Structure formats: C-alpha cells, structure tokens
Amino acid sequence: xxxxxxxxxxxxxxxxxxxxxxxxxxxxxxxxxxxxxxxxxxxxxxxxxxxxxxxxxxxxxxxxxxxxxxxxxxxxxxxxxxxxxxxxxxxxxxxxxxxxxxxxxxxxxxxxxxxxxxxxxxxxxxxxxxxxxxxxxxxxxxxxxxxxxxxxxxxxxxxxxxxxxxxxxxxxxxxxxxxxxxxxxxxxxxxxxxxxxxxxxxxxxxxxxxxx
Amino acid sequence: xxxxxxxxxxxxxxxxxxxxxxxxxxxxxxxxxxxxxxxxxxxxxxxxxxxxxxxxxxxxxxxxxxxxxxxxxxxxxxxxxxxxxxxxxxxxxxxxxxxxxxxxxxxxxxxxxxxxxxxxxxxxxxxxxxxxxxxxxxxxxxxxxxxxxxxxxxxxxxxxxxxxxxxxxxxxxxxxxxxxxxxxxxxxxxxxxxxxxxxxxx
Numbered sequence: 001x002x003x004x005x006x007x008x009x010x011x012x013x014x015x016x017x018x019x020x021x022x023x024x025x026x027x028x029x030x031x032x033x034x035x036x037x038x039x040x041x042x043x044x045x046x047x048x049x050x051x052x053x054x055x056x057x058x059x060x061x062x063x064x065x066x067x068x069x070x071x072x073x074x075x076x077x078x079x080x081x082x083x084x085x086x087x088x089x090x091x092x093x094x095x096x097x098x099x100x101x102x103x104x105x106x107x108x109x110x111x112x113x114x115x116x117x118x119x120x121x122x123x124x125x126x127x128x129x130x131x132x133x134x135x136x137x138x139x140x141x142x143x144x145x146x147x148x149x150x151x152x153x154x155x156x157x158x159x160x161x162x163x164x165x166x167x168x169x170x171x172x173x174x175x176x177x178x179x180x181x182x183x184x185x186x187x188x189x190x191x192x193x194x195x196x197x198x199x200x201x202x203x204x205x206x207x208x209x210x211x212x
Numbered sequence: 213x214x215x216x217x218x219x220x221x222x223x224x225x226x227x228x229x230x231x232x233x234x235x236x237x238x239x240x241x242x243x244x245x246x247x248x249x250x251x252x253x254x255x256x257x258x259x260x261x262x263x264x265x266x267x268x269x270x271x272x273x274x275x276x277x278x279x280x281x282x283x284x285x286x287x288x289x290x291x292x293x294x295x296x297x298x299x300x301x302x303x304x305x306x307x308x309x310x311x312x313x314x315x316x317x318x319x320x321x322x323x324x325x326x327x328x329x330x331x332x333x334x335x336x337x338x339x340x341x342x343x344x345x346x347x348x349x350x351x352x353x354x355x356x357x358x359x360x361x362x363x364x365x366x367x368x369x370x371x372x373x374x375x376x377x378x379x380x381x382x383x384x385x386x387x388x389x390x391x392x393x394x395x396x397x398x399x400x401x402x403x404x405x406x407x408x409x410x411x412x413x414x
Contacts, residue, residue, distance in 0.1 A: 010243045013220040013227045020220035023347060024406045025249075027215045027227075040214065041406065042343050081375075103370050110367060144223060144244035155357050158314065162364030163371070165311045168302055169295035170281050170288060170372060177375060181304040189310050196354065208224040208244065 012208075019048055053203035054133055060198035061125050067191045068118065074184035077164050081177040090184060091115065091160060113159040114188070121157075121195045124150050128202060135211040147204045154199055157192045161185060219248055250401045259400055260330045266393040267323045273386025274316065278365055282377040291383060292316060292361075314357040319394060322356055325349050326397065329405060349402060359391045 013019055019030040023044035030048065031037045037046045050056075075088035089097065091114050098107035124146055131138060164181045171179040219230045224244035233239060233251040241248050254262070277289035290298075292315060300308035325345050332339045339345070365387065369378050 010226045012225045014225055016227055018215060018218065018220065018227060020222060020225075022222070023350065025219075025222070025403045026406070027218045027220055029215065042346065044347070098367075098371065101374060106367050106370050109363070113363075141244060144246065148223070148246055151354075155314075155354065156360055156363075158310070158357055158360050159364050159367065161307050162311060162315070162361045163368045165295050165299040165307055166278070166290065166364060166368040167371060169290045169298040170279065170368070171375070172298050172302070180302045181299055181307060183304065186304050186306040189307050193310070200354070204223045204244075204246075205225045208226075 014048070014209075019046065021046060022050070049205055049209075050201065050203040053201060053206060054129055056201040057125065057129055057198050060194050060201060061122065061129070064118075064191050064194035064198060065122055067187050067194065068122065071184055071188035071191050074187060075182035076160060076184040076188060077167065078180050078182055079171075079177065080179075088182065091188065094160070110159065110163075113156050117153055117157045118191055118195060121150050121154065121199065125195070125198055125202065128207070132206045135209075140207050143207050144204055147199070147202065147207070150199050154196045155192070157195075158189070161189050161192070221246060221248055249403060251404070252400050254396070254400065256330055256334050259326070259397065260334055262393055262397055263323055263326045263330060266390060266397060267327065269386055269390045269393060270320060270323060273383050273390050276382035276386065278381055278383035278387065279369060280379055280381050281372065282379075289381060292387075311361075314355055315361045318352050318356040319358055319390070322349060322352050322394075323397075333405070333408065346402065346406065353398065356394070358387065358394055362387050362391045 013027075014030075017030050019028055020026070021028065021039040021042060021044060024039060024042040026039055026041045028039070028046070031046070038044065039046055072091055075090055077089045077094065078086065079089065080086045095107050095111045095115070098104075098110060128143060128147060131143065164185045168179045168181050171177050217230050218227055219239070220227050221241040221244060223246040224241060226241055226243045228239075228241075228248065230249075231239070233249070235251055236253045238250040239248040240246065274292050277291050278295075280287060280289040282288075293312070296308045296312045296316070299311070325348060329339055329342070329345060329349075365384055369380070372378050
C-alpha cells in the first residue's frame with residue numbers, strides 16, 4: 001500500500017509558505033527575512049527545521065557509541081557474599097546469570113532493554129543520518145516510522161540503572177552480602193541519556209524534504 | 213500571522229485542513245503515518261481527578277517501602293529515596309541523580325504543573341504563568357520513567373530471591389498504580405490546552 005506514495009497529493013507547509021511552532025504547534029506564515037523570530041503565542045524561537053540537526057545528532061550519537069564500550073566492559077555491579085569469591089557483573093553477565101538461574105523471561109526482558117535496544121537505537125539513528133544526509137528517497141514512510149519507534153522505546157534502557165540502584169540499597173551493609181554499583185553503570189546511564197538526546201535532535205522532516 | 217484551521221505534521225511537514233474530532237478519535241498524517249492531533253476520551257474533569265489521585269499515590273509510593281528483605285534475621289526495607297541515597301553514597305552519584313530525577317522529581321513536577329493548569333481551566337479562570345508551565349511540561353514528559361522503574365523493581369526482586377526472602381511493600385503497589393495513572397494522563401494531548409487558553413485570551 002505504501003510502496004509508492006503519491007507525493008504530489010500531499011501539500012507541504014513549505015510549499016504553502018507556512019511553518020509550525022515546534023513548541024506549541026501554532027501554524028504561522030513563515031517569516032521572510034527575520035531569521036530568528038519568536039512564536040507570537042508561546043515565545044519559543046521559530047525554526048523551519050531544527051538548526052544543525054544532522055551535525056548535532058551525529059555528535060551525540062558518536063559520544064553515545066564511544067561510551068557504549070566502557071558501559072559493557074566495566075562492571076555495573078559488584079557483589080560480595082560471605083564465603084564466596086567477590087563477583088563483578090557486567091550487563092551481559094547479569095543477563096546470563098538470570099538465565100542460568102531459570103528466570104529466562106526476565107533474562108529476555110533485560111537482554112532486550114539493555115543490549116538490543118541501545119544497539120538498535122545507535123544502528124537505526126546512524127542509518128537515518130546517512131540516508132537523510134544523502135537526500136535518499138528510499139522507503140521514506142518506513143524510515144519515518146522507525147524513527148518514531150526509536151523515540152518510543154528510548155527510555156526503556158534505563159531498566160538496568162534502576163535495578164542496580166535498588167539492589168545496592170537492599171543488600172548494602174548486610175552481614176552476609178554487599179552490592180555496590182560499578183563504573184559501568186554510570187557509563188551506561190550516560191549512553192541512554194545521550195541516545196535519547198540524539199533521537200530528539202534529529203529532525204524527521206528532513207527525511208521528506210526535497211533536495212535543494 | 214497565525215493561521216487557524218490548518219494543521220502541520222511535525223514529522224514530515226505535510227499540511228492539512230483541521231477537522232473537529234469526536235472523543236477518542238485520532239488524526240494521523242497520510243504521508244508519514246504519525247499522529248497529528250487527537251481528542252482524548254477524558255475531559256478536563258476526568259484529567260483533574262486523575263491528577264489528584266496520581267499525586268496522592270505518588271506520596272504513598274515514596275513514603276512506604278517498595279520491598280522488604282529478610283536476610284539472616286535482620287529486616288531491611290527500602291524506599292525509593294532511600295535507594296537513591298545509598299547509591300549516591302557508593303560513589304556512582306550519576307545514577308543516583310538520574311534515578312531521583314526520572315522517578316521522583318520529574319513525575320512530581322509534572323503532576324503539580326498539571327494540577328496548576330487544569331484547576332483554573334476547570335473553573336474558567338486564567339492560568340498564571342501558562343506559557344512557561346506548558347514549556348516545562350513538554351520538556352519533562354519524555355524524561356519521566358516511572359513505568360521503567362516498575363519493571364526494574366520486578367527484576368531486582370527476582371534477582372534477590374536467591375539471597376533471601378523478599379516481600380513486596382506498600383510502595384511497590386503504589387508505583388504499580390502510579391504507572392497506570394501516569395500512562396492515562398500521558399494520553400492527554402496537551403496541545404489542545406494551547407488552543408483553549410491562549411486562544412480565548414486574544
């Protein structure tokens with residue numbers, strides 16, 4: 001159905017000389033000269049497209065990708081139990097441990113939230129940036145949809161951060177065991193925040209804009 | 213000059229004639245498929261009731277322990293803010309700050325601001341500081357993560373059951389209920405408040 005979209009049927013705001021305030025949705029006649037006008041209703045700065053959207057998204061995405069390495073290699077949690085060897089858990093070993101203990105359902109949830117979602121976000125945003133930078137007309141409707149999907153799932157990766165904080169609080173200062181958060185947790189938290197900021201700074205209207 | 217009666221898709225820039233929707237209807241963009249605008253099933257009265265309920269539940273969820281744990285005879289209970297303080301002390305302050313903001317502070321501010329907006333709207337009074345309040349609400353919405361925290365509680369409970377006996381506390385039921393209430397509240401299309409409030413002032 002959506003294989004060939006009849007682009008000529010859709011009238012864009014740019015063709016009508018209109019624009020939308022990003023903050024309050026007010027539809028305005030696009031100002032001709034003033035480059036940095038403000039919305040008359042809500043006062044937010046008006047932009048036809050988000051300024052430097054692609055460059056900003058690239059910067060945030062690269063930062064997230066770099067931090068993704070320590071986030072997975074450094075321990076996110078250290079467990080010391082009486083009579084056992086102190087154990088350092090990375091994200092992946094935490095998933096394996098849940099699986100081995102028989103909670104395969106939670107192992108799948110944590111695996112998806114902590115490993116699949118961040119990697120998929122990074123890969124999808126890189127794909128969107130590359131195709132949009134090249135003014136590609138390839139599968140624009142699907143690219144638009146996958147962008148909304150990335151926006152929707154973004155914050156679920158925070159799961160492991162909350163787990164670490166809760167477990168540390170419960171087991172801390174016990175006589176038999178002690179759990180402390182590791183530096184991997186901070187790196188992972190930063191990855192989640194950076195990928196969320198990256199997807200917000202990407203302007204999906206650029207997917208549809210005709211090349212100038 | 214502002215144009216009334218036209219709506220522009222925020223995801224692909226397509227322009228459409230605005231049409232009045234029935235309750236529960238959503239308008240989607242023909243070209244990119246994203247949501248243009250919607251008219252929720254809930255009116256302002258219902259939203260106001262949900263907001264007040266969510267505020268009460270939020271207080272309960274934070275005041276009572278989420279889980280209690282029985283380890284070698286010593287009972288240990290933990291509240292959300294207790295967990296935040298402990299993880300702050302253990303040296304990874306960043307995750308403590310992140311948890312405090314996304315599970316406690318942002319949802320709290322969101323609910324207080326909604327109350328501040330909806331109460332005067334219901335009583336037909338002008339809203340004080342309407343524009344900045346709307347800006348803060350819009351910026352805060354994606355960073356409020358109570359539902360993710362709820363899942364995190366379940367995962368930690370399962371992880372700790374091998375160490376000791378874990379029993380859910382009142383706080384856990386509070387967070388479960390808060391998740392439901394906030395999900396309902398987030399379905400409300402805030403943009404329609406712009407049209408009511410500022411539209412009438414002019």
